[in-house]
Amino acid sequence: MKRSNAPIFWSLFGAGGMLSALIGPALVFITGIAVPLGFLLPRDHMNYPRMLAFAQNWAGKGFIFVVIALFLWHGTHRIFHSLHDLGIHTGVVAKLVCYGGALALTLIAAASLISLGF
């Protein structure tokens, strides 16, 4: 029987799932609720100078990239399998849209973050 290439996508899915399970709630609360409302965190905590400095720092850049990329690969892997669960079997097209989309968005993230310099 032919060996499946699923381990690649499954490993990314697992890493993204673990990361989002461990720190996802805090990230969502900070970026989407606390800072925008100035609730428990200052409203200017994510302003341009601070975020630029964070993203130009190699650790900050890496953190942002890893979060975006792994969340994307986790989600698109599950979406791909959910399409199958719902009886939508468009084969290669579904794979291209899901994983291709994840790849494209990952590359965009990398390009944006790298363009900010160090």
Add this chain to the structure above:
Amino acid sequence: MSNRRPYVRPMDGWWWRSDPFFVRYMIREATSVIVVAYAVVLLWGAVRLAQGEAAYNGWLEALRSPLSVAFHALVLAVFLYHTWSWFSIMPKTMPLILASGRRLSPAVVTGTGVAVSAILCVVLFLLVLAMKP
């Protein structure tokens, strides 16, 4: 001559509606849509950041809208459910572990995972809080 005429019952995309167990499974899988949505929000922020201060401030301002805050409240609820469901299924992925002669129970794995998540979330929040201007 055989009288066999096996009947194959068809299966459509709604098989999961028949049982609460399957509904919970589909909800667990559906959290993926929100995870991708949040990643796209962050990605959009990174792209705007790379485009300069004015562009980034546009993204920041959009985050402050009531619609965005409400959306993120939904995203938060979904992420909390993801954390719970992730560590609930984790014991099924692990080999048998014997701790001092007894099996490591699934509840311990799930409880530990959720506890570690809570701790890391608090730590992350405190780190952000302590960040100097």
Add this chain to the structure above:
Amino acid sequence: MADNGKLIEIEVLRYRPEQDKEPFFQTYQVSFTDDMSVLQGLQHIKDYLDGSLSFRWSCRMAICGSCGEMINGIPKLGCKTFLRDYYPGKVRVEPLAHFPIERDLVVGVEDFIGKLESIKPYIIPKEPRTLAEGEYLQTPAQLEQILQFSSCINCMLCYAACPQYGLNPDFIGPGVLALLHRYNADSRDGARAQRMELVNAEEGVWSCTAVGYCSEVCPKQVDPANAVNQNKTASAIDYFLRFVMPKGASQ
């Protein structure tokens, strides 16, 4: 024959290939006592109400794995499910889901048996061993690794529970993969590398999406979901290390 006046309605999906175009439900009023199983209800129907009803059964004690059927939409063993738990409601009995119906409650099992044979469900020793060497010694910890997976009675309830098997019958499936794991994890066995080829295929562990219903319905607590999902990690390690360790990450 029970004669206390209590009647329960048992609705059975019938299908006689030589006379029925497609399956249909037939309802029977069955007098029962509180100690009667669904299997006994079916036997009552066959003995007193409708001799044409066909169904598999043997041990009546949840060890032969013959009497699996859908009872109110859930895969169960007929001998281990009791009419009193449904009364006064109706009991709806259908053949195991995801299998072709041969006749009434009898499903075609060739697919399952073929897959079971394909995984080499027997100990293949690591190296040849003579009688003079005596028996294998296994510690309780080594036995613990395989004991629950060896409890499988091949009843196929997990296949009826598994939506991935329903959507894709090429999937090797929970029960067979649990048995595959039972042999791989046995300290006496040396054929892990041979069996990994099946594990690593798309039809192996990679068709599983951790729904977990298989383990919910298993009457012997085999936990096939655990066997399959453990082997995803093993398969992934095998995948990534195959160039570093060409003979396979067998240990």
